[in-house]
Amino acid sequence: MRTLNVALGERAYPILIGPGLLDRAAGVTNALVAPRLAIVSNTTVAPLYFEKLAGPLRQAGVGITAIVLPDGESHKNWETLNLIFDALLKERCDRTTTIVALGGGVVGDLAGFAAASYQRGVPFIQVPTTLLAQVDSSVGGKTGINHPRGKNMVGAFWQPKLVLADTDTLGTLPARELSAGLAEVIKYGLIRDLPFLEWLEANMAELMARDAAALSYAIERSCANKAEVVAGDERETAKDGGRALLNLGHTFGHAIETGLGYGQWLHGEAVAAGTVMAAELSRRLGWLTQSDVARVRDLLARAGLPVSGPKLGADRYLDLMGHDKKVIAGKLRLVLLQQIGTAVTCGDAAATDIRAAIEDCCA
Amino acid sequence: MRTLNVALGERAYPILIGPGLLDRAAGVTNALVAPRLAIVSNTTVAPLYFEKLAGPLRQAGVGITAIVLPDGESHKNWETLNLIFDALLKERCDRTTTIVALGGGVVGDLAGFAAASYQRGVPFIQVPTTLLAQVDSSVGGKTGINHPRGKNMVGAFWQPKLVLADTDTLGTLPARELSAGLAEVIKYGLIRDLPFLEWLEANMAELMARDAAALSYAIERSCANKAEVVAGDERETAKDGGRALLNLGHTFGHAIETGLGYGQWLHGEAVAAGTVMAAELSRRLGWLTQSDVARVRDLLARAGLPVSGPKLGADRYLDLMGHDKKVIAGKLRLVLLQQIGTAVTCGDAAATDIRAAIEDCCA
Known part of the structure; x- marks a missing residue:
């Protein structure tokens, strides 16, 4: 097991990474919180891992409330969030109840926003079971739901007390989701860690074959990158750089996700195509x-990811990108690559260049 | 104009109290934020004060989005909150837009929670126009919405950047709402400020006659009390005392509000009856x-407030009180009076005493 620390002062927390962590959760969670947990999962993950996590905790005397949600990004909305509130209130969970997210990014975002807003805030633990959640969404405190007019438009910054990334859970991950997670892994190399990018180029075959050692290393290095960035800019308020750089490919990607309807493309898939658009714009x-x-493009393709976006038309892309949170004071700010391994935010790309980059990268 | 400060470190903010402040808002808000405001109000307050506030701001070059909600506690729910998100997204408001609450406690709670969660948080300004909002709900950062199973069950702590309490707005306040505000004013005297309580007993006739000087003094002294308590316990985490003491009468009161359906009794009316129950239990x-x-009882009655609760039955009261946020680790914690002018939290009142106090105070 490897332990990383997210250095956020009084909100600092550890990320534990390794095999067999689910079974040993009682040891780490007991010390942190009152013996009452509400574990939020979904219909896909719960049959695989709920009892593995909950069984030993229950035996250790922890009261467990199970909240199982429908699976998929299309459910990351108010209605599903309200299922969590309903269950918490029905079970009379109070401010000492800790909410645990057991699942991927959608479960983490929903459970995290529920933790941020139930009774104005209760403790929260992330137990990510997808590669994407382990390397990205479970670390950093971003939570939220989608709105018909835009992705992640309603939410909160709410840091977990603990992130528990059990690498054994990746064994059951569908291939498409493994690839989606690799999109965010590759991102860290592109934006700030060239040696890691080179390592990824040398080890992509091992990662796609789910070599345990390779996956563990990729997760650790990704989390270390994310923890560093988050510690320097907790609430994404840095004027240049900071957390915003983690959004390479995301503004284009959000347009794809919203334009097609949530859940058609996985988040990581949309980010991959968006990253190619950002690279193409950087070239222009x-x-x-x-x-x-x-x-x-080659590295993303070797990770099994799409390297061109759906043909929504450049106008539709631009319209959807105008709703992105990366718009500041009416100006579209994009994350681009100054060189491979170094990202920058850019607020003055010409619309004609953005449009051409999109059109070049749609198939 | 009088200025008080809420001492919360990097989240510190001023409360400005006095006549004629709406017209002069441009002077104070310009310095604080980007020139883009979304002003949230309701169908009752907007016709009276929206243009008074927005007109001079618009002339000063501030972009204004108007969001007018239906009026009343029964609308403090997700559907109404979503009207705010819809409007913000439709107008493409970004993270630099400041949300302004122009109205009473319900508008402040809704607009504040929208500010806490829109794009994971945008700046917020309170412009309270009722006595209750000026002396209580606009100060301290509590925001939220009701859930069918309990009041204020979903929300956030989100501190405003500024509170602007224009005492001129009390001229149009219905008598019933003036009284509801006085319930919270009297509360400060009862829980921590005996000299203020004595002043209220000597000046209740002037307050009920809306004497401007008397009202101003009562607002200032109430805000000073609230600011002190909030500064010492921002997120209501103090084990004993702290912010919890501000909830004198509120656990009983929430049961009344939820039991009758939101909006039947005003919050201050329910708090008044609840305060009598808390006093009666303190006697027992x-x-x-x-x-x-x-x-x-006498002082509350002189303020035009109900001093007994509706006959819901003691069982129903206790059931509804079990959902209150003041339940910690399954135990009902009540705010009671150790003596007039000094409140304490109490976690071990016998159920028979609580039941008897409720039954004694229902008519």
Whole structure:
């Protein structure tokens, strides 16, 4: 087991990464909180892992409330969030109840926002079971739900007390979701960690074959990158750089997700296509070469990811991107690559260049 | 104009109290935020004060989005909150937009929770126009909505950047709402400020006649009390005392509000009847005398407030009180009076005493 720390002062917390952690959760959670947990999961993950986590906790005297949600990004909305509140109130959970997210990014976002807002805030623990959640969404405190007019438009920054990433859970992950997680792993290399990018290029075959050691290393290195960025800019308020750089490919990607309807593409898939668009736009601004863009595209493709977006039309993309949270004071701010391994925020790309980059990368 | 400060470190903010402040808002808000405001109000308050506030701001070059909600506690729910999100997204408001609450406690709670959760948090300004909002709900950062199973069960602590209490707005306040505000004013005297309680007993006639000087003094002294308590216990985490003491009468009161359906009784009316129940229970525990209880009852009655609760039956009260946020680790914690002017939290009142106090105070 490896332990990383997210250095956020009084809100600091550990990330534990390794095999067999679900079974040993009682040891780590007991010390942290009152003996009452509400475990939020979904219909896919609960049959696989709920009892593995809950059984030993129950035996250790912890009261457990089970809240099982429908699976999928299309359920990341108010109606599903309200199922959590209903269950918490029905079971008379109070402010000392800790909410645990057992599942992927959608479960984490829903359970986290429920924890942030139930009785104005209760403790929260993340137990991510997908690669994407382990390397990205479970760390950093972003929670929320989608709105018909935009992704993640309603939510809160609410840091967990603990993140427990059991790498054994990746054994049951569908191939498409493994790839979606790799999109965010590759992102860390592209935006701030060139040696890691080179390692990924050398080890993509092992990762796709789910080699345990390779996956563990990729998760640790990704979380270390994320923890560093989050510690420097907890609430994404840095004027340049900071947390915003984690959104490489995300503004284009959100347009794909919203434009197709939530759940058609996985988040990581949309980010992959969006990353190619960001790379292509960076080339048009003179920062990347053709071969840099090809390098980005090749690595994403080797991770089983789409490298072009759906043909929504550039106008529709731009309209949907105008709703993105990365718009500041009416200006669209994009994360681009100054070079491979170094991202920058850019608020003054010409609309014609953005449009051309989108059209070049749609198939 | 009088300025008080809520000492919350990096979240500190001023409360401005006085006549004619709406017209001068441009001067104070410009310095604080980007020139883009979304002003949330309701169908009762907007016709009276929206243009008074928005007109000069617009002239000063501030972009204004108007969001007018239906009026009343029965609308403090997800559906109404979503009207705010819809409008913000439709108008493409971004993270630099400041949300302003112009109205009473319900508008403040809804707009405040919208500010806490829109794009994971945007700046917020309170412009309270009722006595209750000016002396209580606009200060301290509690925001939220009701759930069918309990009042204020979903929300956030989200501190405003500024509270602007224009005492001129009390001129149009219905008598019933003036009284409801006085319930919270009297509360400060009862829980921690005996000299203020004595002042209220000497000046209740002036307050009921809306004497401007008397009202101003009562608002300032109430806000000073609230600011002190909030500064010492921002998120209501103090084990004993702290913010919890502000909830004198509120656990009984919430049972009345939920039991009758939100909006039947005003919050302050329910708190008044609940305060008499808390006083009666304090007498049964040997802390107050019969004449102390009569003193509480008399002052509330002189403020035009109900001093007994609706006959819901003691069982129903207790059931509804079990959902209150003041339940900690399954135990009902009540705020009671150790003596007039001094409140305490009490976790071990016998159910028979609580039941008897309720039954004694229902008519």
